[in-house]
Amino acid sequence: MSKRDKTIYWTGFAIIVGLLIIAPLVLPEFWKRFLTEILIWGLLAMSSDILIGYTGMVSFGHSAFFGLGMYGAAAAILLFAPPQMLLALVFGLIAAAAVSVFVAYFSTRLRDIYFAITTLIFSQIFYVIIFTWTEVTGGENGLTFKRPELGIPGLWSTPFTTETLHWFVLAIVTASYLILRRITQSPFGMVLQSIRENEPRTRAIGYPVERYKIMAVMLSGLFAGLAGVLYAIQNRFVAPDFVFFLVSGEVVIFNLIGGIGTLVGPIVGAASFLLLREVLSRVLTEHYLIPVGIIFVAMVIFLPQGLLGFMRRWLNR
């Protein structure tokens, strides 16, 4: 990126982050939490972008990573009293990582549609297991628990307020964004993109495409699991609904609306969708999904590059 572009980019970045920091101080209670939730879904969508936008692998499995991160965190919180933040993170990430290894294995042996359908089935497998294994997972009703406190174990801790939780989530999401951005711009990220552009050629040049795909899936799964952990912490509640494949579908919608291959696009997509849903549901009660669905299909036909698609090249330089 040229010097000038860099300045523009980082200025924009700083402004947006600044606004997000100030936001909870001025917004009413409901919107504070809504904003935090947007960030969490944005993180999930961003993790999915690594696969769809950068490696060219369409996956409907993100609900599995998300869900397992969530349930992993719930397990840590319920098993240890008082609930520990760090343990929740660790458990959630390990659970998500385990699932990603499983999915990653199949990703190398299947292409395109077969991979997409298979990831969808995996989400459903976990859904069924969680739904029916009531003794452990709470089944249909899910699990509720207390929110762990923010702090360093043994030294200091303080309970979260809506504002501090928001800043905590903002910090993690921003850090994730920066890390993922760094990765996509690294040689590794370049190879992923080359796999998306032309897989046979990438292989012909000599890259171990399978290995890269596995790493992409694991990377994606980890951050999706992280989003799950954050969701569990924010909402103090987990349920099998989040593992249902429709959630993955929604995530892919966020990606498309915002613009795949941009990392920020999916966050914008998540925000747009959730806002649209919130606004429409107040006007149209439960049937907001009808116009939302129609808008989405129209976007697929007429604006497939998404809202930020036009910035894709620029954001990735």
Place this chain on the structure above:
Amino acid sequence: MSTAGAPIQSLVSVEDIHTYYGKSHILHGVSLTVGAGEVVGLLGRNGVGKSTTLKSIMGLVHPAEGRITLAGEPVTNLPAHKLARLGIGYVPEDRRIFRLMTVGENLRIGLDRSGVTEARKQELLDKVFSYFPVLGERRNQAGGTLSGGEQQMLAIARAMMLEPKIILLDEPTEGLMPRMVSQIREIIDVLHREGVAILLVEQNVPMTLEASQRVYIMEKGAIRHHAVASELSVDDPVIHQYLGV
């Protein structure tokens, strides 16, 4: 570029077309004509755009610029299936018969047109089986079980079922034994006698010069030379220039 005498009635006229595959600029202003009932050859090395020219005429790709007319009517952006019904037959480079369908079914597709009586259909079938007896024998076999040469015959035969005014032949003799090559040569003559125009893309220079009335020579996506076939011999310097190894 030298010019030959203008054909009597132009059946197909291609005017200055530019065709792209994605970003690749394949045809750079190709112009040619084929008269009614004429056999016209299109020669050139591999990759110069001969197949793309045929596909452009057939409507399988659409030129970004330029015009194509059929019997005086502009047809530049019509879809291929309409052009087939207007009288353009196409025999592609890799034959591409429907391998999972029988010989009979392959032929039947061209026959199922409105306005064709059952009697006429039978006539056409009988005619094609008389030219290609082997197809009659293999009538109920799947296309994929035929040999290369038989598939080529089927590809030509099913184009004939459309009763076209012009047939676009893309390298019909490629990979065929000499005996089959002369069979193809005979078919071209038969079609010519019946008044069907042919645009023949070939690597086989002697056969093309023999069979055609006029030839065009292409290089790098454009027509470089145009001559009456009888005035050109295999050793002509022009041939060596554009086609020699």
Place this chain on the structure above:
Amino acid sequence: MTIPWDLIVIQTINGIVTGMILALVASGLTLIFGIMDVVNFAHGELFMLGAYLGVVVMATSGNFWLALVVSVLVVALLGAALQIVTLRPLLGRDPLMTILATFGISLVLQNYALWQFGPVARKIPEPFTGRFHLFYLEYPYYRLMIAALSGAIIGGFWLFLKYGKFGIWIRATTQDRLMAQAMGIPVPLVLTVSFAIGAGMAAASGVLFGPLVGVNHIMGLDWVLKAFIVVVVGGMGNLGGSVLAAIFISLLEAYASIWVSPAQAVIVSFIVLILTLLFRPTGLFVPTPK
């Protein structure tokens, strides 16, 4: 462990009945995929709408067969309209886009049904209520009829593909779209009609299956998932394979239900899918290609 033979026989029949309906749904899906490379996420919703239309026509006319015919025709038309408006513009683009588009359509249709019919399940009454004695059960003749009728529809469709003029056009377009065009086949029309046929088949399944379960707006979800599994296991684009796979998977699930709950029995189909993808990805019943 004593083998519950009576349960096994009952479940065999149940498995075949469900399998035939699944086969009908999957046939439509595989036709659509084979001819235009579209993974039709909305297929389950077409099934669901078919069932609801069946409810509506039954309620007004009381005639089951009329319900079946009307439902098939209306949903087929809807399918054609959807294909023309949303899928035609996407022809030739990244296949991901068609998956997303059909996913979007499925959301719209699902919620439309919820809006129009509400969340409470409806029922389609059985067209006739004869029963026969099967061990200790009174087994409805109706279930046997569904299996037979589904089989008849699939059989009729197969004949149409093999001998009908349009059927040949469908086969040609599936094999080689470009050459089909060059042979004068009006490919855009063939694609639209094929989608309509697939939709119609889904609707028929919905109406036939309606009397067995309650009709609600999310009934499509389960079915579309199972249908996808069937299509992949049977070999994508392979009609015979889909039918066999549908019966095979339904039988396995039915047997599994003897020992575990139905909600858990679905894992059987997942396992079959995974095994197929690992060892015979072109399809369980398809000879490995040369």
